[in-house]
Amino acid sequence: MSTLEVTATGAAADAVTTHVPTLVQDRVASRIFAKDHTLWGPAAEEESAKRLNWTGLPRTSRHLIGEVAALREELSQAGYDRVVLCGMGGSSLAPEVICATAGVPIDVLDSSDPDVVRAALTDLDRTVVVVSSKSGSTVETDSQRRAFEQAFRDAGLDPSARMVIVTDPGSPLDNDARAAGFRVVNADPQVGGRYSALTAFGLVPSALAGADVETLLDDAEAVSDLLAADDDANPALRLAAAMAGTQPLRDKLVLVDDGTENVGFGAWAEQLIAESTGKDGTGILPVVAIGSAPASLYDDGTVVRLVATDSESDSVGEQDTSDAGGSASSAASLVTVAGPLGAQIMLWETATAVAGRLLGISPFDQxxxxxxxxxxxxxxxxxxxxxxxxxxxxxxxxxxxxxxxxxxxxxxxxxxxxxxxxxxxxxxxxxxxxxxxxxxxxxxxxxxxxxxxxxxxxxxxxxxxxxxxxxxxxxxxxxxxxxxxxxxxxxxxxxxxxxxxxxxxxxxxxxxxxxxxxxxxxxxxxxxxxxxxxxxxxxxxxxxxxxxxxx
CATH class of the missing domain: 3.40.50.10490 (Glucose-6-phosphate isomerase like protein; domain 1)
Structure with missing residues (x-):
């Protein structure tokens, strides 16, 4: 069974003590998983009403496992062993961390730089291209798709046999791709892009590249009931309080890779947190730490240590905050998080949604x-x-x-x-x-x-x-x-x-x-x-x- 560990010290722990009982009393966790779109205020209701299906993805995405496995086998037998993903934001960052954690190669093209695009147009005879665009009109992704289609044709290859389209049903890309005979996999339209890691946007390219997406969903499903519980021990409520409930608000969240098996997780969490919370003059700025833990830290920051799932209990419990360094005040806000990738995806998505409520903003618009x-x-x-x-x-x-x-x-x-x-x-x-x-x-x-x-x-x-x-x-x-x-x-x-x-x-x-x-x-x-x-x-x-x- 998947495990999640979220512990806090200093100002982060104070925030947990202050806010979690109220979140429990207001039944915030269970209401999120019941898709209650009123949690973020009247102005957010219209957008929230069509953005909460991510809560059920560990179960509702199961049909993709067999579908994509069969597609991978078909493509593999045809000699395609290189996967290129054209996508932006959540459409590219989630597959990147899923594949890096699984140790399987995938080439992510999320740039408009002509030199970068040209460099991706190689080894076409063994390449399958996944084109991911929720709206079906993202200009970067559309441009990349056009470049690959032209390159395939110039090489005498059929693009429709070598490209897989992932998009929302009824999007311009969905309609055009189906009419042109391309393979199309539709994603759940009731999930926003940065919450789409466990939809077709995250699972299709990752599975085609060889990642074990069934285990990813298993780990996510194993913690869903825990994250939906109105309980003081709910790790998502604790993480949300530490993120968005410190007084005064420590609005810089420093993400430190301290041995986690989830490779590149900070970059995925960065886009989730920044895009969800940074609006209306407030928000949480995620700072993906480069190198070792800093020798000193600013007083408006909280350090999040991302540690391995199998860490000893003392390594995910109370910490010597000198790791975060500096003065007592700057070191006194620390969170430690452990858990397998699927579980952490659900954890951080839930915590970010709760953080939006604490900040008084809608976490679902941009x-x-x-x-x-x-x-x-x-x-x-x-x-x-x-x-x-x-x-x-x-x-x-x-x-x-x-x-x-x-x-x-x-x-x-x-x-x-x-x-x-x-x-x-x-x-x-x-x-x-x-x-x-x-x-x-x-x-x-x-x-x-x-x-x-x-x-x-x-x-x-x-x-x-x-x-x-x-x-x-x-x-x-x-x-x-x-x-x-x-x-x-x-x-x-x-x-x-x-x-x-x-x-x-x-x-x-x-x-x-x-x-x-x-x-x-x-x-x-x-x-x-x-x-x-x-x-x-x-x-x-x-x-x-x-x-x-x-x-």
Missing amino acids: PDVESAKAAARELLDAGIGAGVEPAFTDGSVEVTALGGDWLGDATTVDAAVDTLLGLLDDQQGYIAVMAYLDRLGDADLELVARDLFDRTGRPATFGWGPRFLHSTGQYHKGGPATGVYLQVTTAPTQDLEVPGREFTFGEFIAAQAGGDAAVLAEHGRPVLRLHLTAHDEGLEQVRAALSRGRA
Whole structure:
């Protein structure tokens, strides 16, 4: 039987003591699993009413096990042993963590970068492509689909035999794909994208890649009754209280991989928490820790240690909070979580829904994700040259400031970064690095988040564009106005046409970056854009500027 362990100390434990009895009295857990859409207030009822089927997925998704196993066998016999997933947000992050935890390979294409897309268009004779889009109109996923269809045809291969479509029933993609003879698997339309890990969006690509999705569902089902119980021991209520009930609110949640078997879990939890809670000027900012536990911690943060399921009882109980480090006040909010992947998916989804109630927001909408998409479309329509002109060029980096006249007399990348960091609120602020680069080829750039934390003592997050637009991008614009933002963009080595579209991948990703920066600026957020005119040289400049002055 699956087990879940959630323990808390310090301010997190105080929050559990304060809020869990009320949550139990109000029957919040059982009402969520009974799909009570009134839990988040009148303004949220319409959206909540069509977003609560995730509570029953451990049972209702069972039909997919045999269906996808048969499909995998058929594709395997045809010689297809490489799975590529085209999807964004929850459609890609869940299969990525499921497959990484299972130790099976899957190539996730969640970028509009022409160099990244081109690199994925390889080994076509042995490739099956899963195209995942809930709405059926996600522009990134549609563009990736078009690129693969064209590549298959150019290679003399039938795309319909090598592509599997996952979408909601009745979506434009559903209708078009069926008419064209593609395999289509429909997902439950009453589940939102970031809650879709146990729907077809999470299970189909994972099972095709070889992951054991039956055990995943077994582990999720084994804890469902526990999470639905109106009981003080309910781990979801305890985790929600620790996340969203500290007084004053510690709105930075630092996710530390401390031996968990769930590989990359922080990235999945990050999008769930940030997109669900970051709105109406409030929210919880998840910070996926890079490297070992920090030597010191900010007073507005809670550390979550993700430990192995089979940890000894003393390792998931009361902790020496010096692991989180620093002063007594900063170290005094710690949560430890253990459990197999399926169980933790249900745990964190339930806890995030409860956290929304504690924060007084709807956990199921994402208004500012839509605003960034609209701004990107406007830039595409206006032409990519319609963006803001750079303030200056330093070496291989063009420097642009948005969101106010804050750059001052800076004339170097180093000085611009210093000026941006000087805007950080030393009590509540955070810095977000947003890199529209190749997340595989440029992966070590993520380390600058740790460098910036060591340098400033404030939380630093790192997001790969455009994938973070479906994740922390909601928090950046809808959450508290306490962030400063550093955007890294580059010119592609070679652009790539989007078949059947009037724009290229290079133009599209530039519009996405420009649209995101424009919306942040409209919200009064300071944005520093560093554009690499020569990739390798510029990237080294940026890396050096961000790593400079470490404590």
